[in-house]
Amino acid sequence: MKAKLKARLKEKETEHLEIFKTLVRQKSISSRNEGVKECAKLLKSIMEDAGITTEIYDTPGQPVVYGELKGNHPDKPTILFYGHYDVQPPEPMEKWLSEPFEPTVREGRLYGRGTGDNKGQLLTHVLAVKAYLDLVGEVPVNVKFIFDGEEEIGSPNLEEFVRAHRDLLKTDVVLTSDGPLHDSGSPIIAFGVRGVMNFDFQINTANTDNHSGNKGGVIPNAIWEMVRFLSTMMDEKDRVLVEGFYDNVVEPTAYEKQLISDLPFNKEGIARSFGVEKILHDKERFYKRLLFLPTLTINGIEGGHIGPESKNIIPCEAKAKMEIRLVYDQDPEDLIQKIEEHMKSHDSRIILTRVSEDMRPSRTSSELEISQKIIEAVGKAFGEKPLIYPAMGGSLPDYVWTRVLGAPSIMVPYANADEANHAPNENMSLQCFYQGMESDIEIIEGLKK
């Protein structure tokens, strides 16, 4: 059956490319509210043509496009595909070699805004399912689709939507294909993300800047006080000194440690690409710090006078912009409490203000049966062992699946490493596009057992 399905995909390559082009041609820039609703309608019609029952759900922002196959198999697992149909703005226009919304094939790639991120990738799911429906009349597992129109602006309405539609979305696994394959071309599977929270510190030591001669040595300097306070938070080994900061950090399991040791690690290459002289950690330490440990980062410090001329003042105010990347299973509220305790015991003049919404960390066990099935299926599809990231350093609203919906969530990117997402000349290699569909077929076949 797999061979027949794959042959069918091969036959339909030209047709699939036309569908891909049609979807890219429709602008859907969420940050400017340009064409997104029209794109939702177009996507719905593409899904309906494929035989998927599709509904557009309005949210306070852009619509969610939801699809499923009627006539489900109660004894078979359910897979929910997540993707997004909104895109980044195309600027700078002059850097594009062809029009961003006039998709063009050059050297085996489709160029256009939204090709790799994420229209081509979400279409792989739709078209793989279409191949089943055309050829077999049904898919051997239950399939659902949720396509977001606001991913590029941080999915502000996704959590609420999922909370309100838990039954509709009920699934055994959520699969997201976004982002690129590894630089080497190897497939990647990722099982979690770090969370992120942002806050500002501020200290005021007087109601005005003061003369540094007439008052120097007798009144406090806000910047010195801020620097002293900040230095109570971290030791020379970059260990955070806030009491209880690491309390809820879940250590990697033996299996996850094994996965880390299987990841590639080229110290010099990494240093070069990061623009640093050298990487100080060995492989185990590097990945543990990047994937399994939280950070406390100073994003910026502001205060006093900076300028070419001198200005002899004792500054009265200093600010620091702070960020925490949380790992599973740290909780933003709990961390803020611990930081407030630290402020109380070290400098009660410091004021903390929270900035923007927090994003919680999320992790799915790579040891689950369903995780293992997907690892195996992707390996078969690509003909090589995937690189398995038990977590990722960056942040995505993955907790919406793992915590709000309560389902395992697995990320399997299908775009080429040089997809130029968010940049001019964004593209998706057609080979990646077709291979994504084959990978979906392997996944579906792997799950049905």
Ligand SMILES: [Zn+2]
């Ligand atoms: Zn993006």
